[in-house]
Amino acid sequence: MTLQKKAILVALTTLIVAPASHGWGQIYKVIDGKDGVVFTDSPGVIGNTDSQSVEKIELEETNSATPIQARPPAASSANPSAESQTIEKPRVSIAAPANESTIAMGPGNFTVSASASPALTSGEQLILLMDGVPQGGAQSSGNWTIEGALRGPHDLVVQRTTSRGKVVASSEPVRVYVLRPSIIGR
Numbered sequence: 001m002t003l004q005k006k007a008i009l010v011a012l013t014t015l016i017v018a019p020a021s022h023g024w025g026q027i028y029k030v031i032d033g034k035d036g037v038v039f040t041d042s043p044g045v046i047g048n049t050d051s052q053s054v055e056k057i058e059l060e061e062t063n064s065a066t067p068i069q070a071r072p073p074a075a076s077s078a079n080p081s082a083e084s085q086t087i088e089k090p091r092v093s094i095a096a097p098a099n100e101s102t103i104a105m106g107p108g109n110f111t112v113s114a115s116a117s118p119a120l121t122s123g124e125q126l127i128l129l130m131d132g133v134p135q136g137g138a139q140s141s142g143n144w145t146i147e148g149a150l151r152g153p154h155d156l157v158v159q160r161t162t163s164r165g166k167v168v169a170s171s172e173p174v175r176v177y178v179l180r181p182s183i184i185g186r
Helices: 003-022 080-084
Strands: 027-032 036-040 053-057 091-096 101-103 110-117 125-130 143-146 152-161 167-170 174-178
Touching: 003 036, 091 152, 091 167, 110 125, 110 152
Parallel strands: 101 174
Antiparallel strands: 027 036, 027 053, 091 110, 110 143, 125 152, 152 167, 152 174
C-alpha cells in the first residue's frame, strides 16, 4: 500500500468515524484529477481544479445505548451449606468386574455393575458397551448380565446418556479376560 493510500485511509477513518460518533460537522467526498478521492469536512481546502467534483456524504444517526447499572453482590445466605453446594458433574463408573479381571472357565457369562453420580435424572439412561458394541438396550439400572462372551480380552465402558441419546459421561474402560474351553482336534 502506498503512502498516499495509507494517508487517505487514515483521513477517511478519522473524518468518518470521529464526526459520526460525536455528531460533528459535515463530511464531503472530493474527487479531482490531481489528488484522487479525498474525504474532508472542508471541500474548499482541497486544491481547486476544473475537474473537481464535491459530493455531500449523508451520515446515519449514531447508535447509542444507556449503560446499565451493575448489580451489587447478593447478600450471603443464612445457610452456609447452601453456599458450599456446587453442581456435580455427571459421572459413571464400573463397580464390577474389576479392571484386568479374568472370567474363569465356563460359558463366558458374567455380570457388570455400574454406578452413576449424581443419581440419574428423569430421562437419563446407562448403556453398556463391550468392545464398542452396545449390550442390550439403554436402561436406568446399572446391572447387566453378559452371556456367552467369546474367549479373549474384552473392553467394557458404560455411557450415561440424555433422553435424546447424547452422551454426558463415560466410565473409564475396564478390561476383562474370558477363558473358555476350546476343542482341540486330535
